[in-house]
Amino acid sequence: MLSYLPIQLIPILPIKMNYRQAKTGKLLIDILPNKCDFCGCCVGVCPEDAIELKEAEIYIIDPRCTNCAKCIWSCPIEVIKFNKEGVLEK
Amino acid sequence: MKEEYDIIVVGAGPAGSIAARYAAQNGAFVLVLEKDRDVGYPVRCGEAISREGLEAFIKPDKRWINAEITKFGFVAPNGKKVVINLGKVEGYMLERRIFDYELAKTASVAGAEILTRAYVNDLIKENGKVAGVKFEFRGEQKQIKCKIVIGADGVESRVGRWAGLETHIDFRDMESCFQVTASNVKCDQDALFFYFGKEVAPEGYFWVFPKGKGTANIGLGVSGGVGKKRSALSYLNNNLENFFPTANILTQVAGGVPSVVALEKMAAPGIMLVGDAARQVNPLSGGGISSGMIGASIAGRLAAQSIKNNDLNYINNYHKEWKKLRGKKHDFLDKxxxxxxxxxxxxxxxxxxxxxxxxxxxxxxxxxxxxxxxxxxxxxxxxxxxxxx
Structure with a gap:
C-alpha cells in the first residue's frame, strides 16, 4: 500500500507538534465549533472570560484559559472536550 | 446611526427591548445592538410566562400565543401525576420567534434604534466610567460613545465583566438545558407539565409545555454538577424515548439558565445589567422572561431619568428597586x-x-x-x- 503514496508526501509525515499555550501550561480544552450550538453556557461559567462567542463562531482565548474544565461540565451537548494530550495546532 | 447616544443597550431579547423602550419613553436617545442577524431567533426558552408577568408589558395577542394555561401538572419519578387546576387562565405559551420581534417593535416605536449583526466586543472607558461600546459590524470595528450602557446580553454576558462587575456564574448554579419542539405529542393543550426524578432530570426538571395542534416545547435542565457526568442532551434523548416515542422533532437547541439569585452588584459607573445578564431569573422555575422584563423596566427608566437629571449616580437606586419588586421573592424561591x-x-x-x-x-x-x-x-x-x- 505504501508504494501508492506519492513519494513527496513521505518526508512530511512526522508533523511538527506545537501545543497551544494556556495560562497554566498546555491548553487541554478544545471546543468543537462545527458541533457547537452557540448557547453560551460555557461563556457564562468561565471564570477567566476566556471564551469568545459570536453569532455562529466560538473559540477559546488561549492565554486566558486555566484548563479548569467548568465549560466542559456545563456544556449541554458535550462538544467541549478535555484532551489529556493537549490540543494540537494545525 | 448617530455619532453618540444617551444609552446603548447590548442585546435585543425581551429584557433588552423593554430596557430600550422604557429608556426611550423617558426621553433618552437609545441604540440597541444585537449580535444575531435577527431578533427572536434562535429560541432558547421554554416559552411559558405568567399572565401577570406578560400583561404588565404587552397586550396578549393571538399571533404569538400558542396556548392558554389553566393547569399545572407534576409527575413523580414513579409515574404518578397530579394536576392542579388554576381555575382560570394564569399563564401563556409564547411563540418567541414572533414575541421577541413584537417587543423590539414596541421599543422602536418608542424611539429606539436597533442594529442587528452588531457584535459588541469591548467597552470604552473614560475616567473610571463606562463611556461607550466597541463593536464589530459587517466586518468593521466601530465604536460609539454613550452615557450609560445597559447590558442585556444574556446568560453569556461579558459586558458586565469588562466593566469590573463580578458576573461569572458558578457551574453548579448553571442549568444546562436542551430542548426540542415536536409534533405528534399527546399532551394537554392547557397544562404545563413538570417531571422530576434522578433518572429523568437530576437537579432540574423535564418540561412538556403545549404549543397548540399537538405540538409541544419539550426540554430539560440539569445542573453543572450533574453535567460533569452526563449531558443534558443524553438525558433528553432518554426521556423522549420513554415518554414520547412517536414525537416528530421540529427544532432543537441547547441553552443555559442561571438558576440563582440576581447579582449582588448589577450596576457600576456608566453600566447596568438586566435580564439573564444580571441573573434576574426565577431561581426555582428558571423562568426569566417576566423577571427580566421587570428588571429591564427599572433599569431603562432609571437610566433615562439619571440622564435627564444630569446625575449619573442615580442608577445606584437600581438594586434597591429590584430588591423591592423581585429580589426578596427570588431569595425565597432560591431556598x-x-x-x-x-x-x-x-x-x-x-x-x-x-x-x-x-x-x-x-x-x-x-x-x-x-x-x-x-x-x-x-x-x-x-x-x-x-x-x-
Whole structure:
C-alpha cells in the first residue's frame, strides 16, 4: 500500500507538534465549533472570560484559559472536550 | 446611526427591548445592538410566562400565543401525576420567534434604534466610567460613545465583566438545558407539565409545555454538577424515548439558565445589567422572561431619568428597586430550589402522593411547595432567615 503514496508526501509525515499555550501550561480544552450550538453556557461559567462567542463562531482565548474544565461540565451537548494530550495546532 | 447616544443597550431579547423602550419613553436617545442577524431567533426558552408577568408589558395577542394555561401538572419519578387546576387562565405559551420581534417593535416605536449583526466586543472607558461600546459590524470595528450602557446580553454576558462587575456564574448554579419542539405529542393543550426524578432530570426538571395542534416545547435542565457526568442532551434523548416515542422533532437547541439569585452588584459607573445578564431569573422555575422584563423596566427608566437629571449616580437606586419588586421573592424561591435539588426519588413520590390525597379543590401550587417544605424541616429554618433579613 505504501508504494501508492506519492513519494513527496513521505518526508512530511512526522508533523511538527506545537501545543497551544494556556495560562497554566498546555491548553487541554478544545471546543468543537462545527458541533457547537452557540448557547453560551460555557461563556457564562468561565471564570477567566476566556471564551469568545459570536453569532455562529466560538473559540477559546488561549492565554486566558486555566484548563479548569467548568465549560466542559456545563456544556449541554458535550462538544467541549478535555484532551489529556493537549490540543494540537494545525 | 448617530455619532453618540444617551444609552446603548447590548442585546435585543425581551429584557433588552423593554430596557430600550422604557429608556426611550423617558426621553433618552437609545441604540440597541444585537449580535444575531435577527431578533427572536434562535429560541432558547421554554416559552411559558405568567399572565401577570406578560400583561404588565404587552397586550396578549393571538399571533404569538400558542396556548392558554389553566393547569399545572407534576409527575413523580414513579409515574404518578397530579394536576392542579388554576381555575382560570394564569399563564401563556409564547411563540418567541414572533414575541421577541413584537417587543423590539414596541421599543422602536418608542424611539429606539436597533442594529442587528452588531457584535459588541469591548467597552470604552473614560475616567473610571463606562463611556461607550466597541463593536464589530459587517466586518468593521466601530465604536460609539454613550452615557450609560445597559447590558442585556444574556446568560453569556461579558459586558458586565469588562466593566469590573463580578458576573461569572458558578457551574453548579448553571442549568444546562436542551430542548426540542415536536409534533405528534399527546399532551394537554392547557397544562404545563413538570417531571422530576434522578433518572429523568437530576437537579432540574423535564418540561412538556403545549404549543397548540399537538405540538409541544419539550426540554430539560440539569445542573453543572450533574453535567460533569452526563449531558443534558443524553438525558433528553432518554426521556423522549420513554415518554414520547412517536414525537416528530421540529427544532432543537441547547441553552443555559442561571438558576440563582440576581447579582449582588448589577450596576457600576456608566453600566447596568438586566435580564439573564444580571441573573434576574426565577431561581426555582428558571423562568426569566417576566423577571427580566421587570428588571429591564427599572433599569431603562432609571437610566433615562439619571440622564435627564444630569446625575449619573442615580442608577445606584437600581438594586434597591429590584430588591423591592423581585429580589426578596427570588431569595425565597432560591431556598426552595436548594431543597428540591436534594430531594430523593422517594421524597418526590411521597410529595405527589400527599397531593393526590387532597381533595381536588385543595390542590394548589402553593400547597405543593408547602408539602415539599414539610418534608425538609431544615429548609423552613433557612426560609425563616430570608424573611428576617
Amino acid at each position: 426552595i430550589k436548594d431543597g428540591l435539588f436534594n430531594f430523593t426519588d422517594e421524597q418526590f413520590n411521597n410529595l405527589i402522593e400527599s397531593m393526590l390525597k387532597l381533595p381536588e379543590k385543595k390542590r394548589t401550587v402553593g400547597r405543593f411547595f408547602m408539602i415539599a417544605l414539610k418534608n425538609k424541616p431544615s429548609l423552613l429554618k433557612e426560609i425563616a432567615k430570608v424573611f428576617v433579613v
